[in-house]
Amino acid sequence: MIKTIPTKPYTDQKPGTSGLRKKVPVFQQEHYAENFIQSIFDALDGFEGKTLVIGGDGRFYNREVIQKAIAIAAGNGFGKVMVGQGGILSTPAASNIIRKYKTFGGIILSASHNPGGPHEDFGIKYNAGNGGPAPEKITDAIFAKSKEIKSFKIADIGEIDIDTIGTVKAGDMTVEIFDPVKDYAELMESLFDFEALRKLFKSGFRMRFDAMHAVTGPYAKEILERRLGAPDGTCRNFKPLPDFGGHHPDPNLVHAKHLYDEMMGPDAPDFGAASDGDGDRNLIIGRGIFVTPSDSVAMLAANAKLAPGYKDGLKGIARSMPTSGAADRVAEKLGIGIYETPTGWKFFGNLLDAGMATICGEESAGTGSNHVREKDGLWAVLLWLNILAARGESCKDIVTKHWATYGRNYYSRHDYEEVESDRANALVDELRAKLGSLAGTSVRGLKIAKADDFAYHDPVDGSVSKNQGIRILFEGGSRVVLRLSGTGTSGATLRVYIERYEPDKARHDLDTQEALADLIAAADDIAGIKSHTGRNKPSVIT
Ligand code: G6P
Ligand code: ZN
Structure with a gap:
């Protein structure tokens, strides 16, 4: 046979x-x-x-x-x-x-x-x-x-x-x-306070979950509507389709714009969320506020103890290098380890297996914990719900109080998609060649403290992963990171990650792009993004 x-x-x-x-x-x-x-x-x-x-x-x-x-x-x-x-x-x-x-x-x-x-x-x-x-x-x-x-x-x-x-x-x-669905739903029930969540929905709390015609539909229907009693219609686009209804099953502000608009509108429900094609990514939007993935991992970690599965606290937090440093401040306050890994969930595996990290997160909308060895979209949604139920506050209040306590990491990612591979490689090669001479120089009034190509030394197995993204670190803690995506299927995608830490509470409600404008301009001056890519603006800004 x-x-x-x-x-x-x-x-x-x-x-x-x-x-x-x-x-x-x-x-x-x-x-x-x-x-x-x-x-x-x-x-x-x-x-x-x-x-x-x-x-x-x-x-x-x-x-x-x-x-x-x-x-x-x-x-x-x-x-x-x-x-x-x-x-x-x-x-x-x-x-x-x-x-x-x-x-x-x-x-x-x-x-x-x-x-x-x-x-x-x-x-x-x-x-x-x-x-x-x-x-x-x-x-x-x-x-x-x-x-x-x-x-x-x-x-x-x-x-x-x-x-x-x-x-x-x-x-x-x-x-x-x-x-x-069954085993997964049972796992979620073992981690979160389903009784409190049932009460939350009973009290009139309303949410939208958009499964984007992808795999989480059957999971969300079962967990949110059947087990937790959320009203029928809480889950949208819950039937998985081979072409995802002709859309990108990517839960970001571009492809889930309808959800964002609803959450910012006058009739917004209390909480909105979405997941991607295979159910490992998440999008979190409270009424009137989008929670960036980098902030989300920090906030989930800061409040994780409110969920039964994490009541004994966290061993450590891990984030990918391009993810903002918001989680670092939480780890510092909790007195636990913080690990910075290359992009890719696989790099968290050793830390989770060794019991060094409990919660992990990436700027690319992935958040998860040691309950499995993948990032987990619905898990993040349920942990947020558990925190909302336990604190009895709105998502927006939780976010703004978090910033007031820890400071805010303004953060944005600019993607240049489908750039000719040669042009993208030339940009990276040229930038690499001048890394050694950048420290100490100033661009747009910003002084460069350090510039390097990130290498990861795995603390568990000692393996080394080189060339994992170029970091330009400015004095004061702002930074720009550039790397080529490893997930595209045509041409090259250049990702530029921009971050500024703002401790001052009075400056926590600025527009993100404005708060980062000088860094964005500096990134172009340093890397020649426009000239190399031939584009004068990114294809996607998140
Ligand atoms: C996948 C991986 C993530 C990674 C993301 C972005 O979703 O599972 O770990 O962060 O892709 O990767 P990229 O190389 O495209 O920036
Ligand atoms: Zn995915």
Whole structure:
């Protein structure tokens, strides 16, 4: 029943920040997905007879690749696969299943917040037995295998019915189709005060959750409306669609503008939130106030003790380097560790496994904790709700009081998307070349204290990751960070992160872009952003 099919390597199967992401037609090339899945298995050892979790965010091509993954897992000798019903499994829910059932690992099919459809994006990512994205030594090994692959092994098991819950045999392998929501909902119930949340909704508290036609719809419906009694209609766009209804399932101020407008309008509910394609990102907007992801992680950490799952306090906080320093001030006050990692959730894995960090966050709308090994959109929403219920204050009050206590980190990210790769690389190369001479010079009246290319020394395994983003640190604590995105699928995306710390309470309600205007201009002077990219403004400002 097991066939060995000859194949030729593709040269471009290098996993990025978060797995292999390409346009659907790339994945549809002959044996493209098969090659990558086989390369994952070729890079791993000791899975014979063990269990593999498989699921995805429901995007176009999900169901086809799930069938391939099941058959190749059977061909390679896995004992069992656990597949989310309908092929659905949010990224954090997949992480939970891997951990809860102590499986060997999992394959998650998603391109996160990128659009879906026949000409849009698809992705394959491997998560290890700790539930987290494979560390670089595994992704490097997968890439190496993909360049030398000669054949893949596939079992002739026909099409598996992935829509009916139950267990079937596929050759020598067992296939279990399970409810993708149940275990996750139970996990959330174990962390948060569901009784208090039920009371909150009963008292008339109103929220909007926009699932953006992506994977969190069924999770949010079950948890918010069924278990917590939020009124019908609290969840919007809750049916996962292969093309996400033609939208970008990216919960930011551009793609969830309708939610932002509603939350700023006269009839705004108390609280608004959204999640992305695969359910790991979050957008938090209180009535009349948007909470930046960098602020959100700081505020969640400062108040985490109010939720039962974190009542004993936090071990430490970790944030990616480009994320603002707001969380650092909370960690300092709590007297706990703060860790600065490169962009990519995988870098938090060791800190979480070693019990050094409890809550982690990234400027890219990812927040999570040690409950799983992925960032978790609904988790962040539920922790916010738990804090709102416990404090009995509005989101806006909590945010402004936080700034008054800790100071405000004005923060913005400017993205230049689909820049020609050569031009983007030239910008970075030129900037790198002059890093050594920047310290001590002044630009637009701002004195540069230090400029470097961020390197991370993992305190747990001692590994070093270099060239993780260029930092220009100004005297007084302001900074500009520049790096190229590792998740794009066409051309290069230049990200410019701008931050200014403002301790003065009287200056906490400025417009963010105005508060950062001199730094934005300085960044262009230093890096020649306009001349290199040929653009006179960013494609997206968040
Ligand atoms: C994915 C990763 C995150 C990362 C984000 C942005 O969502 O899971 O950890 O922060 O991409 O990465 P990028 O390389 O595009 O800035
Ligand atoms: Zn995502």
